[in-house]
Amino acid sequence: MINQWIATPKRTKAILETYGFSFKKSLGQNFIIDVNILKNIIQKAGIDERSGAVEIGPGIGALTEQLAVSAEKVIAYEIDQRLLPILNDTLSRYGNIEIINEDILKANVADMLKSRFKPSQPIYVVANLPYYITTPILMKLLREDLPAASLTVMIQKEVAERMAAKPNTKSYGSLSIAVQYYTEAKVVMNVPKSVFMPPPNVDSSVLKLTRREKAPVHVVDEDFFFDMVQACFAQRRKTLRNNLIRHFESAADNRTISNGLKQAGIDETRRGESLDMEEFAELANTFYKIVKSGA
Structure with a gap:
């Protein structure tokens, strides 16, 4: 089965050729072609067989597949309709995945989580986010107060550093405060450009955002x-x-x-x-x- 993983250069190329798929720059599509990177992300997220996982932008299913192997149930939001038949094919062997064709910025994610997962089930967001829209997605999910223990996301390295930055550093700014008001933010790994197809123009990092039970400071408004x-x-x-x-x-x-x-x-x-x-x-x-x- 290992030879059949989606996240290899050979298999990814074959899938893209079979479906005549072309990347949309406007959607920030960069697919991961290294299984070890994906397994490491899932390990950093803390996912196990009891977990519910939420993915954003599954692409052709590389991360989705590894989540399905590790978690009890996986929900994945995909906005690109062209990818739906590909995902139905590449993930057909897994019975614990649900693909939702919806824009994550317009979706009622909190209600979806309550309806799809058990009340006591640990839920984690794990995603390789489109770099052009990282901040709007994360801030939406954080401000909606999702019943998710953490968000572990692959994003542009510079943005990850800004979100996790401390005072008196070059990266520290309003985004640092906004993210850290809701979570404890930590860069857990850096990822080379070579593990993507096509390679992005920027370096990448995996950022883990662990939800706080309550805000670290009291604010009136x-x-x-x-x-x-x-x-x-x-x-x-x-x-x-x-x-x-x-x-x-x-x-x-x-x-x-x-x-x-x-x-x-x-x-x-x-x-x-x-x-x-x-x-x-x-x-x-x-x-x-x-x-x-x-x-």
Whole structure:
């Protein structure tokens, strides 16, 4: 059976030729052709025979197949209708896979998980995500509060580093805060371009996002908190004070902004990259009260 794995150069080429499949650049299609990489991803995700697995963008089924071997049940979302007959063929030997032809950004994933998996079943998202749409997909899944223990995803290396970055580093920014508010983020492996067909133009990493039981900080209003974080990184070389003056414009004058930073206990000459999440929460909560009170 090992010789029949989808994730080999020979088998992948044969499948593509059989169906006359051509890659769509607009969908960011890069298929993995190394079984060991896939097995390593699944091992890092912590999947076993009791697990439910959710995949996004199965392609011709390389990762889907390995998930089916390891997990109890696999649900895979595929937006490209051309791939449906290929998946029906390549995965026909497995009875524990369901392919859903739907755009993951429009799908009600939370309801699907509740209807397809057992209430006590551990659920994991595992995917080789299209690089052009990585962040919208992950933020949708994180903000929907899915009953999934973790998300283990292959993404562009630079983006993975940004999501897992710590304060006072070049990669640290609003995306780091957004992801780490919901999860503990860790880059668990790097992946060479050579294991893809066709090879992507960028390096790849596998990022594991483990869901937090509760947010690590208390914020009065989540939307306001995330807006404040983005504002502080709007122009990285500018100070917090200058970025916030630009952000609030007519909603708060310069003196009010200086007073707000003082109330939050944060030096107005600092830059966004120097603040940790607790400091961002204090900043957002302070300014939320100021803005809402009209002070």
